[in-house]
Amino acid sequence: MTDSPIENPADAPARPAPTGAGERRGPLRPGQRVQLKDAKGRLNTVTLTEGGQFHSYQGVLHHDDLIGGPDGVVVANSAGHDYQVLRPLLSDFVLSMPRGATVVYPKDAGQIVQMADVFPGATVVEAGVGSGGLSISLLRAVGDSGQLHSYERREEFADVARANVQTFFGGEHPAWRIHLGNAQDQMTAVHEPGSVDRVVLDMLAPWECLDAVATVLAPGGVWINYVATATQLSRVAEAIREDGRFTQTEASETMVRGWHLDGLAVRPDHRMVAHTGFLLACRRLATGQEALALKKRSKVSEFKAVDVEAWQPADENRWTPEALGERPVTDKKARKAAREAASMEQRGARRHLEDL
Numbered sequence: 001m002t003d004s005p006i007e008n009p010a011d012a013p014a015r016p017a018p019t020g021a022g023e024r025r026g027p028l029r030p031g032q033r034v035q036l037k038d039a040k041g042r043l044n045t046v047t048l049t050e051g052g053q054f055h056s057y058q059g060v061l062h063h064d065d066l067i068g069g070p071d072g073v074v075v076a077n078s079a080g081h082d083y084q085v086l087r088p089l090l091s092d093f094v095l096s097m098p099r100g101a102t103v104v105y106p107k108d109a110g111q112i113v114q115m116a117d118v119f120p121g122a123t124v125v126e127a128g129v130g131s132g133g134l135s136i137s138l139l140r141a142v143g144d145s146g147q148l149h150s151y152e153r154r155e156e157f158a159d160v161a162r163a164n165v166q167t168f169f170g171g172e173h174p175a176w177r178i179h180l181g182n183a184q185d186q187m188t189a190v191h192e193p194g195s196v197d198r199v200v201l202d203m204l205a206p207w208e209c210l211d212a213v214a215t216v217l218a219p220g221g222v223w224i225n226y227v228a229t230a231t232q233l234s235r236v237a238e239a240i241r242e243d244g245r246f247t248q249t250e251a252s253e254t255m256v257r258g259w260h261l262d263g264l265a266v267r268p269d270h271r272m273v274a275h276t277g278f279l280l281a282c283r284r285l286a287t288g289q290e291a292l293a294l295k296k297r298s299k300v301s302e303f304k305a306v307d308v309e310a311w312q313p314a315d316e317n318r319w320t321p322e323a324l325g326e327r328p329v330t331d332k333k334a335r336k337a338a339r340e341a342a343s344m345e346q347r348g349a350r351r352h353l354e355d356l
């Protein structure tokens with residue numbers, strides 16, 4: 001065995017802490033959110049304030065008993081009832097934050113980051129931004145030196161997302177830009193051709209962005225689509241295949257089945273989130289290249305034009321949120337979510353000012 005110099009990371013020069021890292025560790029501080037779990041498993045999320053109190057029919061828990069102390073404690077309230085205290089994880093935050101549009105579930109966000117191979121320093125385009133659920137995971141993956149450009153056509157949703165992202169990271173993230181408007185109209189004006197490493201679309205009609213994505217995506221770049229229905233999946237897959245500028249089209253869905261662990265009673269949970277969405281990934285070929293013609297071709301299924309029309313109507317007006325089973329979000333509901341997200345973000349921002 002030869003001696004090899006091993007650099008001790010502790011000897012490396014100090015680097016600035018990545019955005020948001022301070023929110024995830026250390027003693028609990030005013031302005032931070034914590035989850036309180038009682039002995040019956042009931043969860044409440046509260047924002048800590050000096051002198052603040054959490055009231056339940058079982059008594060009062062004083063925030064000052066938690067502030068300055070560690071994460072992961074069990075404390076008693078005024079009536080002697082115990083509460084377990086933990087900082088919410090990213091997945092807890094996303095599932096409990098104010099929402100305009102439906103968020104990408106944490107299980108899918110994790111899979112998207114992996115399938116798209118989102119790396120620190122990458123330039124990523126995302127649309128739509130919705131409530132900002134996926135934006136948080138993408139920002140974490142690109143880091144402070146990367147770029148995330150998020151396109152959103154509804155201003156109220158962009159407001160919800162902005163506030164949620166700032167609450168999560170404890171302030172603005174240096175890698176993030178939101179662009180208002182239709183992604184397909186804006187993308188090519190903002191990005192040089194071939195300059196984007198990854199594109200992630202979570203929207204009703206991703207095929208409308210095909211040309212813009214093909215223009216901005218770098219050769220070898222990954223494009224991921226997250227769609228709720230099999231008809232959207234098929235429509236975007238066929239559009240990509242027909243276009244010819246992409247290769248390695250792969251579709252999947254992710255199911256996570258929790259397990260009940262209690263002594264000898266070890267079995268899958270009775271309930272699960274069975275369906276959220278499908279992922280369709282593909283990669284951009286270099287300009288002028290054609291996808292490799294594989295010798296072993298799958299048998300082409302027989303179908304008639306009328307079958308395709310029933311499955312993928314050519315009439316764009318038939319691809320409505322309602323036809324695809326989505327609940328429409330009224331402007332009033334979206335504005336309410338934006339107000340809730342802003343007030344949550346302001347409580348955190350006040351604490352940052354007090355810390356300065």
Ligand SMILES: C[S@@+](CC[C@H](N)C(=O)[O-])C[C@H]1O[C@@H](n2cnc3c(N)ncnc32)[C@H](O)[C@@H]1O
Pocket residue numbers: 101102103104127128129130131132133134135151152153154157181182183184202203204205
């Ligand atoms: C399901 S939501 C996205 C949720 C988001 N990924 C999250 O995790 O919070 C879909 C969003 O796409 C937006 N949208 C739909 N088509 C769009 C387009 N062509 N350009 C920009 N945004 C679009 C909608 O307004 C909506 O906010």
